[in-house]
Amino acid sequence: FDFASNRAFTLGMMASSLARARRYNTVTKAVCSGLCAMRSRSYRAYQPQVVGMRAKRDVAVRMSVQRLSLSTTPQPLPDIANTQVTDLNELRAIVDGWKRPYTPGPLSEEQVEQFFEDGFVVADDLLSNQDLQPVIDEINERVDALANRLYNAGKITDLCEDQGFLSRLTALEHEFPHISVLLHKDGLLPPAFRQLWAAPVLLDAAQQLLGPDLMGHPIWNLRTKTPNQQQTVVPWHQDIGYFDESAWTVLQLTGWIPLLDATKENGCMEVVRGGHRTGRCAKHTCCWGSTWYIDLPDDVIRNTLEKDPETDSVVCEVNKGSVLFLNTQVPHRSLSNVSNDVRWSLDLRWQQPGQPTGFDDIKAPIWMRKNGDRDFQVNWDGWADQDRNAAQLDYVAKQEVTDDEFDTTIVGPWMSAWEMTNTNRHTDAYFAKLKADETPR
Secondary structure, three states: OOHHHHHHHHHHHHHHHHHHHHHHHHHHHHHHHHHHHOOOOOHHHHHHHHHHHHHHHHHHHHHHHHHHHHHOOOOOOOOEOOOOOOOHHHHHHHHHOOOOOOOOOOOOHHHHHHHHHHOEEEEOOOOOHHHHHHHHHHHHHHHHHHHHHHHHOOOOOOOOOOOOOOOHHHHHHHHOOOHHHHHHHOOOOOHHHHHHHOOHHHHHHHHHHHOOOEEEOOOOEEEEEOOOOHHHOEEEEOHHHHOOHHHOOOOEEEEEEEOOOEOOOOOOEEEEOOOOOOOOOEOOEEOOOOOOOEEOOHHHHHHHHOOOHHHHEEEEOEOOOOEEEEEOOOOEEEOOOOOOOOEEEEEEEEEOOOOOOOOOOOOOOEEEEOOOOOOOOOOOOOOOOOOHHHHHHHHHHOOOOOOOOOOOOOOOHHHHOOEEOOOOHHHHHHHHHHHHHHOOO
């Protein structure tokens, strides 16, 4: 409990105890009156009962006073990572202040309410095949180009051209493990991705949740979840755990867009309902399993975010064309892919202008809508060609780094932000780059 809730609880207990004390006092008086009226029996025989009842009354009063004393004693803070805004009531108030009055748009009033209350909402059938097919075509071209680069470099012997969108990457992975990481690291934003990000229906929904002025966040990702691969399983985390603390109190909106039906079998998302309401960033650890991902243990979610992953989590199966909207504070994860198909998805982000992104030293945000103008044209020049992953690598090493084009490790500033409880090839690469930065040149 925080101070206010603990005090309210204690005062309630005090009132209950005092009521019991009054009842004991009433009974004591009744017994005494009865004794005085009874002349045939000795008062002395009843004296122990009276004394005992008075003793119970005194104990009840003392317990009430002790509880009141406890209620005014500051309670220890939960294990939170926040250092800039630490008042627990202020953090809750910031989250409560995100809620906006309903305005008409693709999301219903109930969906908008759910987003602010639960931290997420699934908007069914928001996008058409016409919206998504250019993205799928672009991914096929990327996979084909990557396969040819690997083939020409002697890394693979089979281009697997007989495979399609849902299977080719898995076939290529048999020859070149971790090929999906290379696609994830490609930080150049192709035209089809830009078109989807700025789709009017997505911006209309984002405007309902954020307001009429929208910025595209510098972090976007193409997710390639190949079957039965641990490195594509994402553990519980808050997205703000990857960002600088300056953005921990900023409402940032993620649109998670699957490019096929996302099911529990192929590794859909799971969200802890209401896990954002405390406004806290819990202490994560790094790095989970064989991945570069930060991790949020179940007991930390319970103790710090006041939610139980076992009872408060929601498996979000999302059909193709639907979008899962969530904020960057709500804990979530993606499950294992135990199907035979690659589960493809994009995650895109928006926020209000003039607020920190948490990646300000790496890449700036981009204007996507001003004053609710649906005809606003996004100026992608320069921004879309700035590779965020390359900038991220340079930021970590603090100098220009010549990277192996087939390097399948990922490093980032979050690796120094959290306690490192597990090391793997990604953390080894991170420390190697830090060490190289210290070496005189």
